[in-house]
Amino acid sequence: MPQTPGVPHASPVLLAEKLSKAVRSGERSLTILKDLSLSVAQGESVAILGKSGAGKSTLLGLLAGLDTPSDGELSLFGHPLSRLDEDGRAALRAGRVGFVFQNFQLLPTLSALENVLLPLELSPRAGESQTARDWLERVGLGERIDHLPKQLSGGEQQRVAIARAFVADPELVFADEPTGNLDPDTGAQVIDLLFTLNREAGTTLILVTHDHALARRCDRCLRLAAGQLNAFDPAVEGGGDE
Amino acid sequence: MSSVNWRLAGRSLKRDLRAADVRALFVALVLAVAAATMIAFFLDRLERGLERQAGQMLGGDLVLEQRDPFDDALRATLEQAGFVLSDQVDLVSMISQGERFQPTSLKAVDDVYPHYGVNRVDRGEGVEEISSGPPAGQAWADPRLAELLGLTLGERVQVGQTELAVTGIIEREADQSAGFGNFNPRLMINTADLDATGLVQPGSRIEFELLAAGSAQALEQVQPLLSRLREQGVEVRDVRVDRPQLGNALARAESYLSLAGLVAVLLAGVAVAMSTKRYVERHLDTAALLRCFGASQYQLVTIFGLQLLGLALAASLIGALLGLAGQALLLWLLVQFIPLPLPLPGFMPLGLGVLTALAVLVGFAGPTLLRIQQVSALKVLRRELDPLPPAGWLVVGTASAVFGALLWLYSGSVSLALGLLLGGAVVLGVLWVASGLLLGGVLALVARLSGATPWSQALRLGGRQLARRRQAGRGQLLAFSVTFFAMAMIVLVRGDLLTTWQSQLPDDTPNYFAINIQPSEREAFEAAIAPSVTTQSALYPMVRGRLVEIDGQAPREAVPESARGDGALRRELNLTWQAVLPEGNEIVAGQWFAAPRPAQGFMQEVEATPETDSPVPISVEAGLAERLGLTLGDSLAFSVGGDRIDTRITSLRSLDWDTFKPNFFVIFPPESLERFSHSYITAFYLPESEQGLIRQLVRDFPGVSLLNVEAILGQVRDVLGQVTRAVELILALVLLAGISVLYAALTASRPVRAHESGLLRVFGAGNRMISRVQGAEYALLGLASGLMGAALAELASAALYLYWLDLTPRPHVALWLVLPLGGALLVGVIGHMLSYSLRRQAPAASLGLLGEA
Incomplete structure (x- = not known):
């Protein structure tokens, strides 16, 4: 079992070295992540497993540049994030990073089409509404482009979110418990869709989950425990949830 | 983006x-x-x-007044600025009909008159609203003149060297600017008849007025011109500044x-x-x-x-x-x-x-x-x-x-x-x-x-x-x-x-002013109005006097340039004497007159003429003082009935002009003006039902001028x-x-x-x-x-x-x-x-x- 789970590649999409994250809780300082390293190659799909409170969301936030580490270095697409301010990190994400969230995070006032258009409009490809329509076709919602999120079921909302994650041809997609708010059948359909699209687009995928079955579909599985990432084989260590 | x-x-x-x-x-x-x-x-x-309302009361948005006719250059400048001009001439002359003679205030108006509002005139068919003055050859009299001369409509009166037919009785003039100085009854004529009267002679006391109606922009545009005119001694009334009453x-x-x-x-x-x-x-x-x-x-x-x-x-x-x-x-x-x-x-x-x-x-x-x-x-x-x-x-x-x-x-x-x-x-x-x-x-x-x-x-x-x-x-x-x-x-x-x-304006606010009540008529007049009148202000003695010197200089030299045409310098002022501060007045600087010394009591009859060596203390209205640049201690000289009175300002008063009571710019202490010929002024409220009294007063006290302020009050x-x-x-x-x-x-x-x-x-x-x-x-x-x-x-x-x-x-x-x-x-x-x-x-x-x- 190698100590450093990162598989060396020529030019990693994401490279984390000795990441630490501590938060202050009253008088005490609570260390969530400690000296964590990770390298993700282009086109790779990586699952990060962990129990509730293990710090999965914290790690995802750091990797996507939504948060800053207390210590350590992180680079995205070859750019060290520590040298960028919040706006710089946002600009780096624009058009290159897609997100799928557990609670969908669709804007309630925008239609399905408008929600999918959102990342395009924030990227240099503003105005390509046909692309957004195509993606909604591909997730099977071509007939419902004008519906508001509240007029869609949970599974449909997550499919809109998946179309939104891929619409700008991102190089990297982060998925945070994408099936967490869905029933098992719907969840399975959504996951099939996510992996199919990911494969077709050749996108790098980082998936955070506590579902071993879901994790198994990734190229590589890592477990987050005690602030550290370790390689992990769900097939060997048994199915089920973290 | x-x-x-x-x-x-x-x-x-x-x-x-x-x-x-x-x-x-x-x-x-x-x-x-x-x-x-x-x-x-x-x-x-x-x-x-x-x-607009102030313009109506003034007779125009801008009113210029001087002793000589206005020249054409000035008219052209004003017309270029967008004003419509109207000429008016005011003078006092003796009018006669048959054996009766009456000093009358003549007002000659042109065909543009009035700029704003209407005259209320009775031409024999009840009171009408007419938006012009009398045509050439005709004249309109006020009720007092008609009463004094015993005029009926259609009769002719002698005005200077010509005769005019009286075709209307004026109940109210469109412009109310006459003021209290107007002791004489009114006759309104047309300027076309003025030459024929032969009254306009060099040296006669005539006021030429140029009434201009125009926009606020026009008024703004001619401000520099107005300042120059003021310095030349022309009286300038600007609707934005001289806004009356309200x-x-x-x-x-x-x-x-x-x-x-x-x-x-x-x-x-x-x-x-x-x-x-x-x-x-x-x-x-x-x-x-x-x-x-x-x-x-x-x-x-x-x-x-x-x-x-x-x-x-x-x-x-x-x-x-x-x-x-x-x-x-x-x-x-x-x-x-x-x-x-x-x-x-x-x-x-x-x-x-x-x-x-x-x-x-x-x-x-x-x-x-x-x-x-x-x-x-x-x-x-x-x-x-x-x-x-x-x-x-x-x-x-x-x-x-x-x-x-x-x-x-x-x-x-x-x-x-x-x-x-x-x-x-x-x-x-x-x-x-x-x-x-x-x-x-x-x-x-x-x-x-x-x-x-x-x-x-x-x-x-x-x-x-x-x-x-x-x-x-x-x-x-x-x-x-x-x-x-x-x-x-x-x-x-x-x-x-x-x-x-x-x-502030109760129902019984005075609606009539009575001016020019002679000392001999005073008691009879009060007795005549007492049964019909519910409220009456005090009777104030009034003496006409002209301001002739300020701190040893001619007034026009002593005041700020902008005040050279001020009415207070050009006309006689109404002066009064009072022992106590009148109601509604407030001393803002200096001291009100000290009480008269009791030792004088029995000597009053003897000392009819007070000492003239030391200046008489006077109280001046604060607004007038500000306009003329006067302060406490300034010495003013007045000419009253041909005599000169030297005075010194010992107090400044603010007063409430909204009260519809007689107000005075200058108040003297008692015993300083009694020796001059004086009359009394008072204000009273006459209920609608008692209006008949007016005719009786006009008949019994022909010298008394009654001014109806009901219209202004109503406004x-x-x-x-x-x-x-x-x-x-x-x-x-x-x-x-x-x-x-x-x-x-x-x-x-x-x-x-x-x-x-x-x-x-x-x-x-x-x-x-x-x-x-x-x-x-x-x-x-x-x-x-x-x-x-x-x-x-x-x-x-x-x-x-x-x-x-x-x-x-x-x-x-x-x-x-x-x-x-x-x-x-x-x-x-x-x-x-x-x-x-x-x-x-x-x-x-x-x-x-x-x-x-």
């Missing part, structure tokens, strides 16, 4: 219009704009209406309207601040998501800023339309007051409205909106990560700065704006502490409520809910109390203004009545603005309340129970706010009366009952109504509401 911002802003605005906070924001902005534009329109028109009451009304308008804007601002808070909270998730997808901070601010800007512009448009409609209503109310068609409303008030909306938005929403750019993208993963609310000082500071600028814009006075602002800041600090104490007190009282009745239970629970959100409750209490305070102020000040106005009453109605309309707007604050505050706290009622229901509370608890919570908040509002209103009204409105403060007992109870009822009922939809929600939905984007 920028088109993205526009698209995103536009799309969400369209859908956001359904959200309660956006609606509250929108309504508040509409109200601010409506109040601002309506008041701007109204004051604009009031101003123009007053000028004075203080209207100035107060204008102050009041501006105040009311600003209160509406302030309240709307508070509502905007509250709704923005909720708006930003609701959009933090959206902002975080946009951040996640790569939007910059600048982009976030642009998107939401544009959205609010769009909202503000739409609100401005609707508000301005409402303001326009409101001013049309005002115009309808004022239709009698403004006799001539006015130009269409200008764009200035509209611009002011839009500016107000933007200023209110930037000032009251700006800092809160900036919070949105602080949002962390991480919030998409961790909901609890809300950016800190903006610092309180920043929000209050920005709002104060913007409101201060608006105050300045509307009041035109930096010192007033700064004073109100600084006072407001101090008051706010004190209030913050006071609101904490008050809320604590009320809650402590409620917590001690015992009893198991549903209402005491509801009050206890409601009180506890309020206590849990102490900080938010404190903020709302502050907002409500300021709202109640403002509403109370408007009502209080309005009530007191009306009372003051009414007491003043009309204006006050109409302004009052306008004020009521504005008050309605202020009340609406107050309710919009309530609505915004309740909208802002709705999610938290929804969560609480959801929990209560989960724990088994029924609909009625929840309904009562919510009602009780709001009512307690309203009660506390009302108490504080009452305290504030009491303090502020006292200050306002003393320093701004010039009234005497008095306590308002009813306030302490009406505000707390009314507040509890109003906040209770509206809050309860707004919570209706919450009570109908299933608990699951209520509990989920907190987390919804």
Whole structure:
């Protein structure tokens, strides 16, 4: 079992070295992540497993540049994030990073089409509404482009979110418990869709989950425990949830 | 990129219009704009209406007067500036009919006369309104002249070397500028007949008047010319400066309207601040998501800023339309007051409205909106990560700065704006502490409520809910109390203004002046009017005198250049003597005359002529002193009946010109003027039913000149009545603005309340129970706010009366009952109504509401 789970590649999409994250809780300082390293190659799909409170969301936030580490270095697409301010990190994400969230995070006032258009409009490809329509076709919602999120079921909302994650041809997609708010059948359909699209687009995928079955579909599985990432084989260590 | 911002802003605005906070924001902005534009329109028109009226009294917008005919160059200059000119010549001459002779004040008018208004003339078929003077060859006499000469219509009178037919009896002249100096009866003739009379000779005492009618711009344009004319000794009357009669009451009304308008804007601002808070909270998730997808901070601010800007512009448009409609209503109310068609409303008030909306938005929403750019993208993963609310000082500071600028814009006075602002800041600090104490007190009282009745239970629970959100409750209490305070102020000040106005012009305000009562007629005259007259002012002795020297110089040399044409230098002044300060006068500098020495008592008869060595002390009206540059200790010399009297100013008086009582520019001490020929002046109120007395007085006292001021008085009453109605309309707007604050505050706290009622229901509370608890919570908040509002209103009204409105403060007992109870009822009922939809929600939905984007 190698100590450093990162598989060396020529030019990693994401490279984390000795990441630490501590938060202050009253008088005490609570260390969530400690000296964590990770390298993700282009086109790779990586699952990060962990129990509730293990710090999965914290790690995802750091990797996507939504948060800053207390210590350590992180680079995205070859750019060290520590040298960028919040706006710089946002600009780096624009058009290159897609997100799928557990609670969908669709804007309630925008239609399905408008929600999918959102990342395009924030990227240099503003105005390509046909692309957004195509993606909604591909997730099977071509007939419902004008519906508001509240007029869609949970599974449909997550499919809109998946179309939104891929619409700008991102190089990297982060998925945070994408099936967490869905029933098992719907969840399975959504996951099939996510992996199919990911494969077709050749996108790098980082998936955070506590579902071993879901994790198994990734190229590589890592477990987050005690602030550290370790390689992990769900097939060997048994199915089920973290 | 920028088109993205526009698209995103536009799309969400369209859908956001359904959200309660956006609606509250929108309504508040509409109200601010409506109040601002309506008041701007109204004051604009009031101003123009007053000028029109003043123009009518003066006979034109600009009146020039001198002893020689005006030259053509001057006429050409004025005509080029856009004035229409009318010539008038005034002189005193002996008129005769048969054996009767009468010194008469002749007024020769041309065919343009009158510029404004109409003459009321009886030409044999009852009194008619005629918008011209007599045609050539004819003359119109006033009733007194007709009585004195025994004239009937159609008879001819001798005027100088010609004869004219008297074809009309003038009941009222279009221009009322005659004044009290006009002792002689009136004959109006046409300027075409002037040459034939042969009365215009070099050296004769003739006043040539040039009456000009024109726009405010024209008047502005000729100001340099007017200053030159004044220096040359021409008397210049400018409609904007020499505005008669209406004075203080209207100035107060204008102050009041501006105040009311600003209160509406302030309240709307508070509502905007509250709704923005909720708006930003609701959009933090959206902002975080946009951040996640790569939007910059600048982009976030642009998107939401544009959205609010769009909202503000739409609100401005609707508000301005409402303001326009409101001013049309005002115009309808004022239709009698403004006799001539006015130009269409200008764009200035509209611009002011839009500016107000933007200023209110930037000032009251700006800092809160900036919070949105602080949002962390991480919030998409961790909901609890809300950016800190903006610092309180920043929000209050920005709002104060913007409101201060608006105050300045509307009041035109930096010192007033700064004073109100600084006072407001101090008051706010004190209030913050006071609101904490008050809320604590009320809650402590409620917590001690015992009893198991549903209402005491509801009050206890409601009180506890309020206590849990102490900080938010404190903020709302502050907002409500300021709202109640403002509403109370408007009502209080309005009530007191009306009372003051009414007491200022009671029904028995003198409507007649009697001038030129000879000492020998004095007792007979008083006896003649006593049975019919209810009120009469004192009889003032009056001596005519000319100011001939100021500090040893000719008056024209001694006064500021701008005052060289002043009427006080050109005409004889009415002088009087008084032992005590007349009613309505107030010494503003120096001392009133000392009481006469008692030792003089028995020597009075002997010492008919007082010593002339030492100057006589005199009291001068402060306004005249200011115009002529006179101060205490200045020596003035008067020429009275050919004698010279040397005087020294020992006091300056301010006096209330609005009272319709005889007023004097210069008052002498007793025993200084008695030796000169003098007459008496008095004012009295003659009821409508006793008008027959006038004919009798004219017959029995032909020398006495009676001046009817009923028309002027009526105009003043009309204006006050109409302004009052306008004020009521504005008050309605202020009340609406107050309710919009309530609505915004309740909208802002709705999610938290929804969560609480959801929990209560989960724990088994029924609909009625929840309904009562919510009602009780709001009512307690309203009660506390009302108490504080009452305290504030009491303090502020006292200050306002003393320093701004010039009234005497008095306590308002009813306030302490009406505000707390009314507040509890109003906040209770509206809050309860707004919570209706919450009570109908299933608990699951209520509990989920907190987390919804």
